[in-house]
Amino acid sequence: MTTGDGSWDAESLRSGDLRAGFGADLQASSELADDGTRTPRAEIVEAISLAMAGSLNLRRCVLQLLTAVRPELADWAMVVLTNPRTGALTLYGGDDPSATGKASRRSVAGQALDRILTTGRTELLHVSPDTAVADGLASMVPTKVLREQAAQLRPVDVLGLGLTARGVTLGALVVVRGQGRGFSQEDVALSELLASRGSLALDSARLYEQRSRVAAALQASLVPAALPVVPGVDVAARYRPAIEQLDIGGDFYDMFGAEDDWLAVLGDVCGKGVDAAVLTGRARQSLRTAAHFERRPGALLSAFNTVFHEDTSDRFITLVCLRLRPAAGGRSADVEIAVAGHAGPVVVRADGRAEQLEIEGTVAGVLPDVDYPTTTVRLEQGDALLLFTDGVEEARGQEGFYGLDRLLNLLGEYAGAGADAICGAVEQDVVEHLDGRSHDDIALLAISCGGPTGWQN
Amino acid sequence: MAELTESLADFEAALAAVDTSAAIGVVDDLLVAGVAPVTVLTGVIAAAQRNVGARWQRGDWTVAEEHAATAVAAAATEAVARHARLTPITRGKALVACAEREWHALPAMIIDCALRADGWDTTLLGASTPPLRLGQYLQDLGPDALAVSCSMLGALPTTRRFIEASTTAGIPIVVGGAAFGPDDLRARALGAAAWAPDAPSAVEAARALPAVVPAVAPLPDAAVAEQAALELSHRELVASLLADWQVDPGLEVAEDAVQQVLHAVWAGLMTGDPRVVPQTAAWIAEILRSRGEDPEKVTALGGLLRTCLRDYPLAHSLIDNSWPAFVH
Numbered sequence: 001m002t003t004g005d006g007s008w009d010a011e012s013l014r015s016g017d018l019r020a021g022f023g024a025d026l027q028a029s030s031e032l033a034d035d036g037t038r039t040p041r042a043e044i045v046e047a048i049s050l051a052m053a054g055s056l057n058l059r060r061c062v063l064q065l066l067t068a069v070r071p072e073l074a075d076w077a078m079v080v081l082t083n084p085r086t087g088a089l090t091l092y093g094g095d096d097p098s099a100t101g102k103a104s105r106r107s108v109a110g111q112a113l114d115r116i117l118t119t120g121r122t123e124l125l126h127v128s129p130d131t132a133v134a135d136g137l138a139s140m141v142p143t144k145v146l147r148e149q150a151a152q153l154r155p156v157d158v159l160g161l162g163l164t165a166r167g168v169t170l171g172a173l174v175v176v177r178g179q180g181r182g183f184s185q186e187d188v189a190l191s192e193l194l195a196s197r198g199s200l201a202l203d204s205a206r207l208y209e210q211r212s213r214v215a216a217a218l219q220a221s222l223v224p225a226a227l228p229v230v231p232g233v234d235v236a237a238r239y240r241p242a243i244e245q246l247d248i249g250g251d252f253y254d255m256f257g258a259e260d261d262w263l264a265v266l267g268d269v270c271g272k273g274v275d276a277a278v279l280t281g282r283a284r285q286s287l288r289t290a291a292h293f294e295r296r297p298g299a300l301l302s303a304f305n306t307v308f309h310e311d312t313s314d315r316f317i318t319l320v321c322l323r324l325r326p327a328a329g330g331r332s333a334d335v336e337i338a339v340a341g342h343a344g345p346v347v348v349r350a351d352g353r354a355e356q357l358e359i360e361g362t363v364a365g366v367l368p369d370v371d372y373p374t375t376t377v378r379l380e381q382g383d384a385l386l387l388f389t390d391g392v393e394e395a396r397g398q399e400g401f402y403g404l405d406r407l408l409n410l411l412g413e414y415a416g417a418g419a420d421a422i423c424g425a426v427e428q429d430v431v432e433h434l435d436g437r438s439h440d441d442i443a444l445l446a447i448s449c450g451g452p453t454g455w456q457n
Numbered sequence: 458m459a460e461l462t463e464s465l466a467d468f469e470a471a472l473a474a475v476d477t478s479a480a481i482g483v484v485d486d487l488l489v490a491g492v493a494p495v496t497v498l499t500g501v502i503a504a505a506q507r508n509v510g511a512r513w514q515r516g517d518w519t520v521a522e523e524h525a526a527t528a529v530a531a532a533a534t535e536a537v538a539r540h541a542r543l544t545p546i547t548r549g550k551a552l553v554a555c556a557e558r559e560w561h562a563l564p565a566m567i568i569d570c571a572l573r574a575d576g577w578d579t580t581l582l583g584a585s586t587p588p589l590r591l592g593q594y595l596q597d598l599g600p601d602a603l604a605v606s607c608s609m610l611g612a613l614p615t616t617r618r619f620i621e622a623s624t625t626a627g628i629p630i631v632v633g634g635a636a637f638g639p640d641d642l643r644a645r646a647l648g649a650a651a652w653a654p655d656a657p658s659a660v661e662a663a664r665a666l667p668a669v670v671p672a673v674a675p676l677p678d679a680a681v682a683e684q685a686a687l688e689l690s691h692r693e694l695v696a697s698l699l700a701d702w703q704v705d706p707g708l709e710v711a712e713d714a715v716q717q718v719l720h721a722v723w724a725g726l727m728t729g730d731p732r733v734v735p736q737t738a739a740w741i742a743e744i745l746r747s748r749g750e751d752p753e754k755v756t757a758l759g760g761l762l763r764t765c766l767r768d769y770p771l772a773h774s775l776i777d778n779s780w781p782a783f784v785h
Contacts, residue, residue: 054625054672057599064627067669098549098601098668212597234477236528244587398692417525418475420532424584425524428560431585 120162232330250276350382549601
């Protein structure tokens with residue numbers, strides 16, 4: 001009946017209590033309540049399946065089903081989903097459609113629910129008014145709380161439908177009607193149609209959720225780490241991946257260290273999306289490990305380049321690496337910088353001068369042995385340093401590339417405004433410049449000396 | 458509340474001095490004294506932020522100064538959020554986002570923090586959320602509620618997209634922000650389940666949201682078609698209005714004003730709320746006045762709009778009927 005091709009066999013009629021199925025003898029139809037004014041019923045199923053298809057989230061999808069079946073098809077409904085690995089049952093709904101509960105498969109052994117979960121076949125059981133909690137409901141509803149809720153409605157029947165999609169029975173839909181309204185043959189057929197349509201949406205959501213869980217776990221290890229609190233220094237960052245629905249991409253930044261000795265890196269792996277993100281994860285980890293032994297940016301990049309070249313001879317990466325040594329109280333900070341094929345950071349002085357540091361170095365991963373020159377810059381209170389990837393300069397809008405000049409002009413206005421305001425302003429200006437066009441990954445890391453207190457009002 | 462008045466003054470001083478640690482100190486003191494996080498958010502941070510916006514509007518502060526002060530307020534909100542995260546989670550999941558092109562991230566941070574303090578398991582997406590990213594989070598998280606902040610009229614069309622995305626998945630949405638105006642008319646017209654003018658009402662609205670909402674019905678086709686056409690020609694319309702409007706060419710806010718007035722037309726078309734037009738005219742008059750321009754130039758702008766919108770019948774009649782004859 002819910003096998004997708006509409007077929008059924010007499011085996012599902014084995015239970016003595018079972019009174020329904022396609023073509024079964026239906027005493028219940030005479031008990032049907034006033035439904036003369038209802039929406040055409042096939043349209044209800046259509047509407048419910050459409051609503052369910054709108055969500056790829058399993059819980060939301062179940063919620064759509066449980067909310068939509070009432071009051072047209074049922075007065076009370078629950079969904080049972082099985083966990084194929086553990087055999088545990090998750091129970092959704094009841095009086096409150098958003099409620100959830102648990103039960104073990106063992107606790108329902110030999111009961112109607114167990115049969116439905118095994119065979120996917122519909123069962124319509126009688127509920128006697130005196131011992132409601134003990135008979136049909138007991139066989140179909142696994143917990144006392146839910147049984148009592150259903151019994152409150154004084155139902156005459158309880159209908160259990162298998163939720164089968166793509167050849168697998170995922171669970172069951174159990175529905176009850178109150179005040180003597182039973183399920184007619186037509187009701188059962190309609191409910192089965194709903195179950196088969198709904199199952200497909202539930203199964204899609206289940207498949208999506210499995211994938212999404214794997215992706216989320218992998219992604220969690222690749223999203224930029226939270227920035228540390230650096231005494232005397234104010235740091236902020238922004239990240240806008242090219243693939244907007246991902247939180248990861250081929251750009252990365254990282255900052256780590258302790259007390260008065262910190263390292264910051266920002267880099268760009270060739271490529272976009274997941275493949276590039278995997279490489280950024282490795283690069284970030286290698287740099288952290290290497291930094292344990294070598295804290296001079298030039299030597300650090302040299303070591304990184306050699307290892308990266310050996311490992312991945314066909315990939316390359318651009319990097320800016322700096323060592324930051326803040327003086328106590330944030331009055332100043334000494335910065336030593338090396339780059340590997342990456343644009344030099346921009347220094348924004350408290351008085352509004354903004355200039356790019358002139359420094360060069362070979363892209364990492366191309367040659368086996370490279371020496372990286374370093375340059376030093378001293379930040380005074382209110383000065384800031386902005387590290388950025390080429391997604392900024394190369395953001396292409398209506399009037400061409402965003403470009404360095406626009407960046408320098410903007411940064412001049414934000415002198416002394418603090419790291420977060422600088423990052424926010426650049427992000428906004430670049431994205432507005434794009435005006436909805438696609439873009440490369442964009443990463444920003446700003447370091448402001450002494451926080452934003454250098455502001456001149 | 459006397460305590461709050463004093464704290465508010467200290468907080469505003471910290472914003473003006475762009476002194477993050479002083480600002481965090483003010484909110485930390487209140488939280489330690491047992492003041493509820495939502496009270497700190499509303500009575501201190503949001504209250505001070507309104508003055509930050511007013512200072513820009515009056516021309517007292519540059520955009521950069523406004524941003525610097527806002528970053529301090531954001532750091533203070535994060536301090537409240539650290540406190541709020543100690544509250545146990547007792548409600549469902551809530552996703553909090555800014556509409557695309559909504560760059561004011563602070564109101565969303567405040568709502569996120571207020572909902573977290575009320576026991577929601579919140580996820581905050583930052584400024585200007587791309588619709589694809591919102592969709593991904595709606596499916597991955599399957600939240601019980603979506604809260605969207607929109608203060609810019611120009612971001613209302615993407616807010617509507619968010620409402621479509623959210624309600625298609627059955628997820629109820631509460632909206633707030635200056636773009637919705639003084640009541641729930643625009644929010645309802647766009648299909649939101651609830652409108653919240655501030656953090657306490659957002660908390661209240663979120664508690665009362667239904668578990669599932671139906672997908673929103675389409676907006677009136679003619680209005681949507683005209684808004685889309687206006688959006689496509691937006692750059693040309695801005696350029697033409699700026700070229701013809703007789704204001705000081707050095708007046709940087711002239712472009713803001715022109716952008717805003719076209720966005721007001723979009724908003725009027727999409728929501729059927731004509732009040733957005735006179736409200737925007739009054740706002741433009743105010744920023745002109747505070748920068749030494751004659752506010753009567755708003756009347757001239759109305760005339761230019763009538764001319765440049767002549768090919769857009771609904772927009773034209775919106776301006777015709779609702780642009781104020783005189784600005785006081």
